[in-house]
Structures are given as C-alpha cells and as structure tokens.
Amino acid sequence: MKLLEFEAKELFREEGIRVPKGLLVSKHEEILLHMDEIGDKVVVKAQVDVGGRGKAGGVLMADAANVVETARHLFHTPIKGVPVSRVLIEERLPIEHEYYVSIAIDRSNKQPVILFADAGGVEIEQTAKENPDAIRKVTFSPLLPDVPGFLLRELTGNAPAGVREMINKLYHVFCKKDALLAEINPLVTTPQGVYAADAKLIVDDNALARQGIAVNRDLTEREKEAEKHGFSYVELDGAIGVIGNGAGLTMSTLDLIEHFGGKAANFLDVGGGADQERVKYAVRLVAGMPAVKVIIVNLLGGITRCDEVARGIIEAGVEQEVIVRLAGTNEEEGRRLLAEKGYRMLGSMDEAVRAAVEVTA
Ligand code: GDP
Numbered sequence: 525m526k527l528l529e530f531e532a533k534e535l536f537r538e539e540g541i542r543v544p545k546g547l548l549v550s551k552h553e554e555i556l557l558h559m560d561e562i563g564d565k566v567v568v569k570a571q572v573d574v575g576g577r578g579k580a581g582g583v584l585m586a587d588a589a590n591v592v593e594t595a596r597h598l599f600h601t602p603i604k605g606v607p608v609s610r611v612l613i614e615e616r617l618p619i620e621h622e623y624y625v626s627i628a629i630d631r632s633n634k635q636p637v638i639l640f641a642d643a644g645g646v647e648i649e650q651t652a653k654e655n656p657d658a659i660r661k662v663t664f665s666p667l668l669p670d671v672p673g674f675l676l677r678e679l680t681g682n683a684p685a686g687v688r689e690m691i692n693k694l695y696h697v698f699c700k701k702d703a704l705l706a707e708i709n710p711l712v713t714t715p716q717g718v719y720a721a722d723a724k725l726i727v728d729d730n731a732l733a734r735q736g737i738a739v740n741r742d743l744t745e746r747e748k749e750a751e752k753h754g755f756s757y758v759e760l761d762g763a764i765g766v767i768g769n770g771a772g773l774t775m776s777t778l779d780l781i782e783h784f785g786g787k788a789a790n791f792l793d794v795g796g797g798a799d800q801e802r803v804k805y806a807v808r809l810v811a812g813m814p815a816v817k818v819i820i821v822n823l824l825g826g827i828t829r830c831d832e833v834a835r836g837i838i839e840a841g842v843e844q845e846v847i848v849r850l851a852g853t854n855e856e857e858g859r860r861l862l863a864e865k866g867y868r869m870l871g872s873m874d875e876a877v878r879a880a881v882e883v884t885a
C-alpha cells in the first residue's frame with residue numbers, strides 16, 4: 525500500500541530524517557488558524573498518489589499573502605483526475621542541490637538495492653531514459669544492519685556526508701516498515717543541512733497487519749469485498765473476467781488469454797472446495813466490474829463438484845456471457861445443467877479461452 529507524502533514524512537521524521545516543517549489541512553480555511561506558524565515562503569502540496577505531481581500542478585509556491593488562496597485552488601483542482609482532499613503547507617527550503625535516492629528489493633538476487641543520482645528532482649524519469657548511467661546502483665546483503673560505508677561512498681561520490689547518513693536512515697525505515705520502496709526525490713542540500721523535500725513509501729501488502737494498517741486503501745471496493753470473503757481477486761484493465769480454482773490454473777488461464785491476444789479485466793481464484801453459494805457470489809463479483817464483457821470460468825473439480833459450480837453459475841444469472849470449462853467430479857451433471865440453460869461449455873482450456881477472446885475482439 526502506498527503512503528501519502530505526509531504519512532511517509534512522519535515515519536521518516538521518527539527515524540531522524542530531517543523533513544521540512546509542515547501543516548496538513550483538509551480545508552483552506554484551517555490555514556487561517558495557523559498563520560503564525562507559517563513562514564513567509566511556503567510550498568503548497570496536494571496530498572495525492574499521483575506520479576509527476578509537481579509537473580501536473582500539484583506542488584505550488586506561495587507566500588503568507590496568498591497561501592490560503594493557493595490551497596483553495598488546489599482543493600478545487602483534481603491532479604491528473606485525482607481530487608485533492610488534503611494539502612500540506614511546508615516551509616520552503618532554500619535548495620542548493622537536488623539528489624535522487626530510492627531503496628527497493630532486487631528480486632533477481634534477493635537483496636536490497638539502492639539507486640542514487642546527483643541530478644534528482646522532477647526530471648528523474650527523463651534522466652533514467654536518456655542517461656541511465658547517471659543513476660548509480662548498489663546491492664548488499666540484507667543481513668547487514670546498515671548500508672556499508674564504502675558502498676555509500678561509491679553511490680554518492682562527492683555529495684556531503686549528510687547525504688550518506690540520510691540514505692542509511694532511509695534504509696532503516698525501509699526495513700522497519702516492511703517497505704517495497706522507500707524514495708526521497710528530491711533529497712536536498714540547503715545552508716541549514718540535508719533534508720527530505722519529498723517522501724514516498726510503499727508498504728508490502730503482506731505486512732499490513734504487522735504494520736498496524738487495518739485496511740488497504742489501494743484496493744478497489746470489489747477487491748475489499750473479495751478479501752472479506754477469502755477470495756484472491758485482482759483487477760486489471762482488459763475486458764475478460766476470469767474465475768479459476770487454484771493459483772496455478774488461474775494464472776495459466778491469464779497466460780492463455782494473453783497468448784490468444786485478449787486482455788483480462790480481473791481474475792478471481794475461488795480456492796478449493798467452492799460450493800454453489802461461493803461460485804454464485806464469485807460470478808456476480810467478477811461480473812460487477814463494468815469493464816467485463818465476457819466471463820470465463822475455468823475450474824477443475826476435485827473436492828469442488830462440477831454440478832455445484834454449474835448451479836452457482838446459473839443462479840448468478842449475470843448479464844454477460846459466461847463461457848465454461850469444467851472437468852472432474854460430477855462433470856457430466858454439470859455439463860447437462862449448463863447445456864439445458866444454453867451455456868457454452870467447452871472441453872479444453874484453449875477452446876474456452878479462445879471463445880472468450882473472440883467475444884471481446
Ligand atoms: P513531486 O512532483 O510529486 O515529486 O513533488 P516534489 O515534492 O518532489 O516537488 C517537486 C519539485 O518542487 C521539487 O523537485 C523541487 O524542485 C520543488 N520543491 C519542492 N519543495 C521545495 C522547497 O521546499 N523549496 C524549493 N525551492 N523547491 C521545492
């Protein structure tokens with residue numbers, strides 16, 4: 525789950541990373557009560573989870589005279605379509621230099637990886653494309669409590685020592701908060717020292733309970749529903765709804781859709797031993813996503829009985845066509861029930877997937 529800037533900065537601050545003094549507001553009028561805390565030069569920042577926020581107009585410079593008006597403007601201006609419900613007013617740092625740093629897990633060698641660039645700021649993506657050598661990279665053993673000093677020097681070159689200290693602290697946050705990504709862009713030098721001017725932290729969804737995060741905000745309403753019912757369910761951006769049982773079968777169904785040139789809208793793994801009620805619920809959930817034009821149900825009957833599955837599909841009675849591939853326990857009875865109601869039940873996974881792709885072509 526992605527944390528917003530002000531949330532990440534709070535965690536950074538706890539670890540001793542210097543962040544600008546800030547005031548979080550959810551109405552521009554609130555600022556009036558705090559004018560004495562606000563300096564003359566401020567940065568007004570929309571708290572939205574949007575890449576390239578600054579370039580999209582979500583980060584504005586202001587002074588004491590127009591800070592309220594500037595915040596009011598942000599509250600009324602969606603950033604890349606995302607409405608702004610909170611705004612962070614921060615002291616404006618006299619920036620000398622902007623660096624980029626991020627920490628993630630390198631999955632290929634199962635180690636933390638740190639990326640660093642001398643030229644940080646809003647153009648970092650451009651730099652990554654046009655001049656990838658300008659971004660330095662180190663990996664090291666996850667068993668070490670600190671980033672080794674020699675690697676920090678290799679990474680940061682001539683940057684001041686405060687930059688290295690901050691990266692090491694960022695690594696501590698990364699570990700303690702079960703992060704998948706911790707990023708400071710820009711990490712800035714000022715006459716008063718080194719600061720994190722921006723902050724990004726993505727917490728591993730599998731660690732939310734340990735981190736005391738009760739709800740995963742990044743989930744859609746349907747994904748939350750599915751989680752409550754114990755289904756593995758993920759939304760994508762195609763038009764084919766996918767229901768399978770078991771991660772392997774569900775994933776290979778997705779692969780086949782891709783293979784035949786289709787795109788899945790979502791997929792749901794009903795798990796083992798799904799009965800009629802669960803199948804009915806699953807079909808309705810998958811069908812409830814407006815992008816879904818056709819649904820493929822690909823189930824292997826073991827403990828799950830094909831006749832129960834067939835009844836669940838029929839009872840769900842969704843608008844979209846449901847194409848079925850069922851094999852295993854009580855397959856004949858399942859086939860008979862579905863045929864009676866005019867469902868297409870295809871013998872192989874290939875045929876079923878191809879049929880679904882054709883519907884969306
Ligand atoms: P992002 O676009 O969402 O990454 O927003 P940032 O918080 O990184 O801000 C974008 C840019 O605004 C930074 O790269 C800086 O150039 C500028 N900026 C942000 N905070 C300050 C500040 O305190 N002082 C100054 N001078 N510029 C700032």
Ligand code: MN
Pocket residue numbers: 645709710722723
């Ligand atoms: Mn930034």
